[in-house]
Amino acid sequence: MQFTLFVPGDSWMHRLDPMSKVLLTVIGLVCTFLLPGHLAPALLLAASLVLLASAGVLRRSTAVFAGVSLIAVTFFVVQGLVYAGNQHPALAIGPVTFYREGLLLGLRLTLRLYNILASSLILILTNRPSDLVESLMRRGLPSRFGYVIIAVLQIIPTMVEASARITDAQRSRGMETEGSLWVRLRAFIPLMGPLVTSSLIATEERALALEVRGFASNRRLTFLHEESIPGYAWPVRIAALAVLALGIAGRVMLS
Amino acid sequence: MSLIRVENLRYRYPRQSALALDGVSFTVEPGEFVGIVGPNKAGKSTLCQALVGLVPHFYKGAIGGKVEVAGLDVHTTSVGEVSRRAGLVFQSPFTQMSGAKFSVYEEVAFGLERAGIPRDEMIRRIEWSLRLLGLWDLRDRSPFALSGGQMQRLAIASVLVMQPEVLILDEPTSQLDPAGTSEVFAAVGDLCRQGMAVVMAEHKVDRIAARADKVLVLNRGRVLAWGPPGEVFSLDGLEEHGVAVPAVTRAARELGWREQGGTYPVTVEAAARIGGAALGRDQG
Amino acid sequence: MAEIRVKDLHFSYTPGVEVLRGINLVLSPGSVAIVGQNGAGKSTFVRLLNGLLRPTQGEVWVDDLSTASTTVASMARKVGLVFQNPTDQLFKSRVLDEVMFGPLNLGASQDEARQRAEAALARVGLTGAEARNPYDLGLAERKLVTIASVLAMDTPVVILDEPTIAQDVTGVRQIGDIVTWLQEQGRTVITITHDMDFVARYFQRVLVFQAGQVLADGTAEEIFSRPDLLRQAGLEPPPITVLGQRLGLARPPLTVEGFVARLRGPNGLAP
Numbered sequence: 001m002q003f004t005l006f007v008p009g010d011s012w013m014h015r016l017d018p019m020s021k022v023l024l025t026v027i028g029l030v031c032t033f034l035l036p037g038h039l040a041p042a043l044l045l046a047a048s049l050v051l052l053a054s055a056g057v058l059r060r061s062t063a064v065f066a067g068v069s070l071i072a073v074t075f076f077v078v079q080g081l082v083y084a085g086n087q088h089p090a091l092a093i094g095p096v097t098f099y100r101e102g103l104l105l106g107l108r109l110t111l112r113l114y115n116i117l118a119s120s121l122i123l124i125l126t127n128r129p130s131d132l133v134e135s136l137m138r139r140g141l142p143s144r145f146g147y148v149i150i151a152v153l154q155i156i157p158t159m160v161e162a163s164a165r166i167t168d169a170q171r172s173r174g175m176e177t178e179g180s181l182w183v184r185l186r187a188f189i190p191l192m193g194p195l196v197t198s199s200l201i202a203t204e205e206r207a208l209a210l211e212v213r214g215f216a217s218n219r220r221l222t223f224l225h226e227e228s229i230p231g232y233a234w235p236v237r238i239a240a241l242a243v244l245a246l247g248i249a250g251r252v253m254l255s
Numbered sequence: 256m257s258l259i260r261v262e263n264l265r266y267r268y269p270r271q272s273a274l275a276l277d278g279v280s281f282t283v284e285p286g287e288f289v290g291i292v293g294p295n296k297a298g299k300s301t302l303c304q305a306l307v308g309l310v311p312h313f314y315k316g317a318i319g320g321k322v323e324v325a326g327l328d329v330h331t332t333s334v335g336e337v338s339r340r341a342g343l344v345f346q347s348p349f350t351q352m353s354g355a356k357f358s359v360y361e362e363v364a365f366g367l368e369r370a371g372i373p374r375d376e377m378i379r380r381i382e383w384s385l386r387l388l389g390l391w392d393l394r395d396r397s398p399f400a401l402s403g404g405q406m407q408r409l410a411i412a413s414v415l416v417m418q419p420e421v422l423i424l425d426e427p428t429s430q431l432d433p434a435g436t437s438e439v440f441a442a443v444g445d446l447c448r449q450g451m452a453v454v455m456a457e458h459k460v461d462r463i464a465a466r467a468d469k470v471l472v473l474n475r476g477r478v479l480a481w482g483p484p485g486e487v488f489s490l491d492g493l494e495e496h497g498v499a500v501p502a503v504t505r506a507a508r509e510l511g512w513r514e515q516g517g518t519y520p521v522t523v524e525a526a527a528r529i530g531g532a533a534l535g536r537d538q539g
Numbered sequence: 540m541a542e543i544r545v546k547d548l549h550f551s552y553t554p555g556v557e558v559l560r561g562i563n564l565v566l567s568p569g570s571v572a573i574v575g576q577n578g579a580g581k582s583t584f585v586r587l588l589n590g591l592l593r594p595t596q597g598e599v600w601v602d603d604l605s606t607a608s609t610t611v612a613s614m615a616r617k618v619g620l621v622f623q624n625p626t627d628q629l630f631k632s633r634v635l636d637e638v639m640f641g642p643l644n645l646g647a648s649q650d651e652a653r654q655r656a657e658a659a660l661a662r663v664g665l666t667g668a669e670a671r672n673p674y675d676l677g678l679a680e681r682k683l684v685t686i687a688s689v690l691a692m693d694t695p696v697v698i699l700d701e702p703t704i705a706q707d708v709t710g711v712r713q714i715g716d717i718v719t720w721l722q723e724q725g726r727t728v729i730t731i732t733h734d735m736d737f738v739a740r741y742f743q744r745v746l747v748f749q750a751g752q753v754l755a756d757g758t759a760e761e762i763f764s765r766p767d768l769l770r771q772a773g774l775e776p777p778p779i780t781v782l783g784q785r786l787g788l789a790r791p792p793l794t795v796e797g798f799v800a801r802l803r804g805p806n807g808l809a810p
Contacts, residue, residue: 130355130357147355150355165624165627166627169628171610172618172622173615175612191630197674198626202350205347205350206350206351206354208345209410210353211335212309212342213338213353213369213413213414221371222372295678296677426705431577431733432575432773433576433733434773497709498708501778502736502782503782505795509795523782523785527785530782530786531785
C-alpha cells in the first residue's frame with residue numbers, strides 16, 4: 001500500500017511522463033517566486049488550475065486548497081492589521097482597522113501559497129510515487145535512495161492499517177472506543193507505542209526481505225516496462241520553458 | 256559437488272551468551288529436498304538465514320565454521336551476491352511485498368530489475384514462475400488484494416524468478432490452508448526434479464516425511480539427527496526433545512510395525528502396506 | 540454458560556460482494572472447530588460474533604446481547620477474541636501489564652487483575668515471563684501471551700483465530716489443553732484452524748465453511764468420514780484417520796492413541 005494522493009485517470013496529463021511533469025512543477029514553483037505584483041501570479045494560478053482541470057483532478061485539488069484556506073485567511077488578517085508598511089486604511093470593523101498595503105501583501109502571499117500548491121499538485125495527483133521514483137532511477141538515482149523514498153511513504157499506510165487492527169484488539173479487550181469524542185480521543189493514546197513498535201518491526205522484516213531480493217546490489221538496473229514518453233511531451237516541455245523565459249524576461253524588464 | 260556444504264557452523268547472536276547454532280554440519284546435493292525440523296528456538300530460522308548470509312552480515316554476532324552455498328563462501332560474500340544463487344522465503348507473506356508495485360506481474364519483476372536481466376528474459380521467467388505457483392491467472396491483481404496464502408506463493412514466485420540454484424524456505428506454509436500447503440510442496444517437488452536444492456524449515460512433519468529426501472533435526476542449536484526420513488523419525492527419544500514425529504510413525508512404533516530394514520514407516524502408504532500385511536497375517 | 544444464536548447472517552465488506560451468505564447456527568457451551576479454505580469467511584464470521592463487524596443482514600445474539608446494539612467493549616464481557624497475529628494485539632512493554640489490560644478494562648481491581656493475569660500466564664506455561672517485554676519473546680510465545688490476555692478476562696466465550704500457527708509440538712499440546720480446560724469449565728471455545736489433527740483430538744463439534752456458508756456441521760468423526768465433503772471444502776482428514784480408512788477400519792480413529800487402542804483390542808495384535 002502506498003500513501004498517495006494519486007487520483008487514477010487517463011488524461012493527457014496522466015499519460016505524460018513523470019520527468020515532464022517534474023519540469024512543469026519546477027517551472028511553476030520558480031515562476032511563483034519570480035513573478036512580481038498580483039496580476040502575473042493570478043494568471044499563473046489560473047493556468048495551473050486549467051492544467052489540473054484538464055487532468056480531471058480539480059475536485060481533489062479544491063479539497064487541498066480548502067484545507068489550507070485557514071492559513072490564507074490568517075495572511076490577510078495578520079498583514080492587514082500589523083504590516084509595517086501600512087498607511088492607508090481600507091476597512092474598519094469596530095475598533096480594528098485593516099490597511100490597504102497589508103491586505104495587498106496578504107493577497108500576494110495567498111497567491112504564492114496557492115501557486116506552490118497548484119504546481120505541486122500537478123505532479124502529486126497524477127503520479128504514483130513509485131512511478132516517479134522509477135523515472136528517477138532510470139536516470140541514475142541509486143536504487144537505495146529510491147527505496148528509502150518508497151519505504152517512508154509506506155510507513156503511513158502501514159501505520160493506518162496497523163492502528164485499525166490494534167484498535168480492534170483493544171476494543172475486543174474491553175476498551176471503549178465508541179461513544180463521545182472524549183472517549184474516542186482517550187482510546188487513541190495507548191495506540192502510539194505499539195504502532196511505532198510494530199512499524200519498526202515490520203520495517204526490519206521488510207529490510208530483510210529486500211536484502212535477499214538483491215536490493216543492495218550495485219548492478220545496472222533494467223526495467224520491465226519501456227518508459228512511454230508521449231509525442232506531445234517535448235512540445236509541452238518547450239512551452240513550459242518558454243513560459244519560464246517570459247517570466248524571467250518580465251522580471252528583468254520590470255525591475 | 257554439493258550445492259550446500261555446512262561444516263561445524265557455530266553462531267551466537269550479539270548480546271546473547273548461548274550459542275544459537277552449535278556445531279551444525281550437513282550437505283545438500285542438487286535436486287535434494289531437505290527438511291529442517293525441531294522445536295521452536297531450536298535454531299531453524301537462524302540456520303535458514305545463515306545459508307544466505309543474513310547471519311552474520313545483517314545480524315552481526317560471532318560466527319565460526321564454514322558455510323558454502325553454490326560454490327560461494329557465505330561468510331566472505333555479500334548477501335546480495337549469495338541471494339542471486341540462493342533464494343530465501345520468510346514466514347510472513349505481507350512483509351515480503353515490495354510495496355512498490357501494483358500488480359502481481361510487476362511484483363515478481365522487481366528482483367529481476369535489480370539484477371539487470373534483459374527484458375525478454377524477464378518476461379519469460381515471470382511467466383514460468385507465476386505458472387509454477389498457480390498465480391498466472393492473478394497476474395493483474397494488486398498484491399495487496401491477495402489472501403495470505405496467495406501472497407506467500409507470490410513471495411516464493413518472486414524469489415524463484417531469480418532462478419537460484421538453491422531455495423530456502425522458513426516455515427513457508429504456516430499461514431496457508433491445506434490446499435495452499437499442498438501447492439507449495441508440489442512446487443518444491445517440481446523444482447527438485449529440475450535440479451534445484453531445496454531446504455525447508457517446517458513443523459508439518461507428516462508432509463516432510465512424505466516428501467523430503469533427508470531430514471535435519473535440530474534442538475537448541477545442535478543436530479539431533481540427520482538422514483533419510485525413515486531413519487530419522489524411527490529414532491528413540493525425539494518426542495522427549497519436543498520434536499514432532501509423524502502420526503503414523505508413532506502408531507507403528509506402538510504396534511511394532513516395521514519396514515524390512517527395521518525402521519518404522521513414515522508415510523500413510525507405507526504404514527497401510529505394513530499394517531495391512533500385519534492384520535492379514537493375524538486374521539489368516 | 541453462554542449461548543450464541545446466529546440468525547440468517549449475511550455480510551459484505553463492499554456492497555454487492557457477499558462474504559457470508561446466510562448462516563443459521565446455535566453455539567452452545569463446548570468446543571467448536573471452524574475449518575475451511577482461506578477465503579471461506581471464517582475470520583469474518585468470528586468478528587461478527589463479538590461485534591467488530593456488524594451484520595449486513597440478520598442477527599447475532601450472545602445470550603441477551605445483540606451485536607448490532609452493543610459496543611464491542613461491552614461484548615468483551617461475554618466474548619474474548621484472540622487475533623491471529625500477535626503483533627496486532629500486543630501493546631504493553633511488560634507481559635504482565637499486557638495480560639492485566641483486559642481484566643482492568645472489565646472493571647477488576649489491580650489486585651484482582653494481577654491474580655487473574657498470573658493464573659492465565661500459568662495456564663499457558665509462561666510463569667516467569669511476567670517482567671519481560673513481549674517483543675523479546677519469539678513468535679510462538681507471543682501467541683501464548685495473547686491467549687493468556689484473553690483467558691484473564693474470564694469470558695464465557697473464547698474465540699481463537701488460528702492459534703496453532705508456528706507452534707511446535709509442545710505449544711500445540713498446551714493450547715489443546717487450554718481448549719479442553721475451557722470446555723470442562725462449561726465455556727464455549729471456538730477455534731479457527733487448519734490443523735486437522737488438532738481438530739480431531741480436541742474438538743467436539745466441527746463447522747465446515749465453504750464460500751461463505753456452512754457446508755457441514757457435525758462431530759469430527761462424522762466430518763472426517765465424508766471424503767466428498769472434505770474434497771469440496773479443500774480439506775483432508777488427519778493422516779492417522781486416512782490410515783484407518785485405508786486399512787478398512789469402520790469408523791476410523793481420529794487420534795494415534797485411539798488407533799493403537801483399536802488395533803490392540805479384540806483383534807489382538809502384538810505386542
